[in-house]
Structures are given as C-alpha cells and as structure tokens.
Amino acid sequence: MQLSRRDVLKLAALAGLSTWLQACGSNDAVDDEEDVSAELGTSQPSLAKPRILVVGAGIAGLAAAAKLQQSGYSVQILEGRERIGGRIWTSHSWDDLPVDLGASWIHGVEDNPITALADQASITRAPTDYENSVVYDQRGAELSDTQVEQLERQLGQLMEAVAELVENTDDMPLATALQQVLAELPDKPDQATLNFSLNTVIEHEYAADAEELSAQEWDSGAELDGGDVIFPGGYDQVLEQLTAGLRISTAQHVSAIDYTAAPVRVTTDKGVFEAEKVIVTVPLGVLKHASIMFTPALAASKARAIELLGSGLLNKTWLRFPSAFWPREPEIINSIDAQKGRWAEFLNIYHYVDKPVLLGFNAGAYARMLEQLSDAEIISDCMSVLRTLYGADIPEPEAWQITRWGSDEHAFGSYSFVGVGATEALRDTLAAPLDGRLFFAGEATSREYPATVHGAYLSGLRAAEEAMQL
Numbered sequence: 001m002q003l004s005r006r007d008v009l010k011l012a013a014l015a016g017l018s019t020w021l022q023a024c025g026s027n028d029a030v031d032d033e034e035d036v037s038a039e040l041g042t043s044q045p046s047l048a049k050p051r052i053l054v055v056g057a058g059i060a061g062l063a064a065a066a067k068l069q070q071s072g073y074s075v076q077i078l079e080g081r082e083r084i085g086g087r088i089w090t091s092h093s094w095d096d097l098p099v100d101l102g103a104s105w106i107h108g109v110e111d112n113p114i115t116a117l118a119d120q121a122s123i124t125r126a127p128t129d130y131e132n133s134v135v136y137d138q139r140g141a142e143l144s145d146t147q148v149e150q151l152e153r154q155l156g157q158l159m160e161a162v163a164e165l166v167e168n169t170d171d172m173p174l175a176t177a178l179q180q181v182l183a184e185l186p187d188k189p190d191q192a193t194l195n196f197s198l199n200t201v202i203e204h205e206y207a208a209d210a211e212e213l214s215a216q217e218w219d220s221g222a223e224l225d226g227g228d229v230i231f232p233g234g235y236d237q238v239l240e241q242l243t244a245g246l247r248i249s250t251a252q253h254v255s256a257i258d259y260t261a262a263p264v265r266v267t268t269d270k271g272v273f274e275a276e277k278v279i280v281t282v283p284l285g286v287l288k289h290a291s292i293m294f295t296p297a298l299a300a301s302k303a304r305a306i307e308l309l310g311s312g313l314l315n316k317t318w319l320r321f322p323s324a325f326w327p328r329e330p331e332i333i334n335s336i337d338a339q340k341g342r343w344a345e346f347l348n349i350y351h352y353v354d355k356p357v358l359l360g361f362n363a364g365a366y367a368r369m370l371e372q373l374s375d376a377e378i379i380s381d382c383m384s385v386l387r388t389l390y391g392a393d394i395p396e397p398e399a400w401q402i403t404r405w406g407s408d409e410h411a412f413g414s415y416s417f418v419g420v421g422a423t424e425a426l427r428d429t430l431a432a433p434l435d436g437r438l439f440f441a442g443e444a445t446s447r448e449y450p451a452t453v454h455g456a457y458l459s460g461l462r463a464a465e466e467a468m469q470l
C-alpha cells in the first residue's frame, strides 16, 4: 500500500513527529497539515510547535513570516480565510480579466517596497493619471477643465482654512470644522459640488465620512512620491514574491490567544497551536469586533487605541458590459450627484485593458447603505447614475463583482482612519508589543503609511524585527 503524504503526516502527528516532518519535509505540506490538525482538533493540540506564529496571511503577515524564515526562525502562519492576501484579493472568476477586489494601486512608486517586489518579478504595471478625468454635473453635462480646476482649488483653500481653524481648538469632526469655515464665507459654494469634491478627494481616500474624520489629524501619515500604478494582471502577483517556502495554514480562524506565559497558546476552530511568540496582523475591524479573546485582556492603552482609531469603508463594484458606451480616454469618470457619495467615481478599466469594464467606488455612509442591499439593487442604483451620464439606452451589465468589506468577518472594514478624538500616535500604541511575547502588525499599526499595502508590508517587517530582538 502506498501511503499518501497526508497519511504520513497523520501517522507522524500521532507519533509526535510532525515537527520533525515539517523540519525536513517540503514546505508544500501546508494543506495536508491543515487537514490533519482539523481532524485531531483540540485533543491533539499543537501539532506544530513553531517558534513564532503569525496570525493572518495578508501582506503584513507574509512580510513578517518571510523575514523570520529568512533569518532562520521556524514560523507558521494561521489564516482564517481559505485564501491568502487578506485585503489584497484578486478575483480570477472572469477568465480574461483579473479583478482586484481589495487594493489596486501602489501609492507612490518611489522608494516603495512594493515597487521593489514588483520589479524583482518584472510584474507589469500601468500608471494612473488622475488629471486624465472627466466630471459630469447632475444633469450629465461635462464640466470644463477650468471648472474642474476651480473645484480643486476651492477644496484646497477650504482645507487650508480648516487647518488654521483647528490649530488652537479641541478636535472636532472635519465636517463641523468645514461648516464653521463656510459660515464665514460671503459666497457659499454649491453644496452638491462641494460634497462631490469632499467625497472623491478625501472620503474615498480615507474610507470615512467628513463627519467621522478628525479635523486635526485626518490626513496624518506620509506619502511617497512618483505617482501611482495599478497591476493590470492583478495585485496577487506581488504576493507570490513572498510566499515561497512559507508554511501557511489557511481556514484556521483564530478565536483566542493566551499569552499569560510562554508558550503562547493560539486557539483556532481546528485546534490549538503553541509558540514562544505570536505576531497578530488581523485588521483593526477584527480587533474592534473582539473576534479574538486575549488572555490577559489587552492593556487599557491598546484597547483605547482600538476603540478610537476608525475602521473605514470603501467598496468596489466591477461592472462588465456587452460593449463600451463611454469614452476610452479618461482614466477617471466622475459624477456629481444630489446625494452625497452616490457613485461619484469610476475607474475606467477600458482605458487600461481594452475591455468594456468600469470599476465604481463608494465610501463611508453611502457604502454602508449599499452594503445592506442585494446585488440587483446595487446595480440598479448604479445604472440610474450611468444613465444620467450616458443616456437611457445604455445596456445592462452582463456581469459584476461587488465587495462588502464592512460585513466581511475577517476584515470588518476596508482600512483604518484617524477618527474624531484620535491621534496618529495611537497607531504606535496599537503596534506596541506585549510582554515580549505578543507583537502587532498590519496597516493600522503603521504611523507613517497607514491604510496602504506598503504600510502594512513595512509593519510586518517591523514586527518581525521586534520578535527577533525581544
């Protein structure tokens, strides 16, 4: 009888040999090992006794694990989903077009570690020229370049006035500060147009409404230069640069972490894992939901950081039409609507890959409202906006892919923001290690580059360094 690798692992586990097998076995043992631990459950805990466990196989967790492995540590990743990548999520359900449902861009290509990863593997990228856009008013008429420039200038001036206003006041919602500035102006701007600028320039980027954002620190964090690029072939190509040889166990939903003493015990729905140190990379939204029970409870300062930092919402709707009824040239298609936040921005995929596809974005309150609707209702709402821009006769989409990051149990939001009363310093508190055994990474822990792929990546490297030193 020929024993499969799965059978060998099962026998080895029962004989307490799994660590040995993993040490000398190939790293493709991942799936087999999951099955074994699932079957043995808690009665045979901690099949693997890696020195360091990483919770979450998003870019932060992968970066941390890759660094630890390169440094000679025994490391294993426990990932709750059946896939890796977290908020980098490329759907391949359309045969001819990879679709990014999470991150799309490298924000600022210069000195960006994601650029370095993409360079190593010669992954094709396409720059986005945000100036190459078209803006339609509420009746579907195109704004002139001068009108668009005026909108940008207007928002810039208002935000400068807001910054001056809040310099010597307590924090308040960005929307409140803006209202106070507007109240002093003799000529008020058109509300729908101002809402549009606010929504597309600020609320989409920070995944939160002006009512939620801190007037003092909404734009904290640094930006890299060099412009933005997308991956026409999918962001997941970047992940492949990190996963080689890593031991990743998917479908391991972590529910508890006991770091009272070494070894730290990590409980998943399949069993218990032990390690001397654990790096937690789950999103802020997951921490806010208290999906993982920490023993002892997280320090009060960390709990406060989790409470005060915001987990924002940006959702994507990919629409595929039988043919393109919109212009190919503009990269960004904008719509001013009477209702704030309603389908204000589309990325024109047709421009990049010559396929009749649009990608719509919604953020904050409007995105939260849409998430409660069915696909058909979301498409209907979107089509009514597109009909205002391109006429009643445009065809219905033949396919679509819609994200609901807010109700995703492994994210509970798209990315973090600094809410009213919070400060960027709370990100350091969130990142701080506990008892030399528990370490934290993920985009929300990055004070310098929050809400980005590169920020998450760098946070993973930082946590790996900490785990190696402490």
Ligand SMILES: Cc1cc2nc3c(=O)[nH]c(=O)nc-3n(C[C@H](O)[C@H](O)[C@H](O)COP(=O)(O)OP(=O)(O)OC[C@H]3O[C@@H](n4cnc5c(N)ncnc54)[C@H](O)[C@@H]3O)c2cc1C
Residues within 6 Å of the ligand: 055, 056, 057, 058, 059, 060, 061, 078, 079, 080, 081, 084, 085, 086, 087, 088, 101, 102, 103, 104, 105, 106, 107, 252, 253, 254, 255, 281, 282, 283, 286, 291, 292, 314, 315, 316, 403, 405, 409, 410, 411, 413, 414, 415, 441, 442, 443, 444, 450, 451, 452, 453, 454, 456
């Ligand atoms: C719609 C959208 C668009 C975006 N656009 C961009 C962009 O264009 N450019 C950019 O730079 N950034 C963008 N971002 C942000 C970027 O995707 C994130 O900052 C980054 O991917 C976060 O990586 P991470 O490793 O911190 O978290 P994640 O990728 O979320 O990784 C955390 C992992 O933990 C897992 N997990 C959660 N709970 C558990 C549990 N209980 N047990 C086990 N595992 C668990 C998750 O499944 C996940 O795999 C976007 C995000 C979204 C949602």
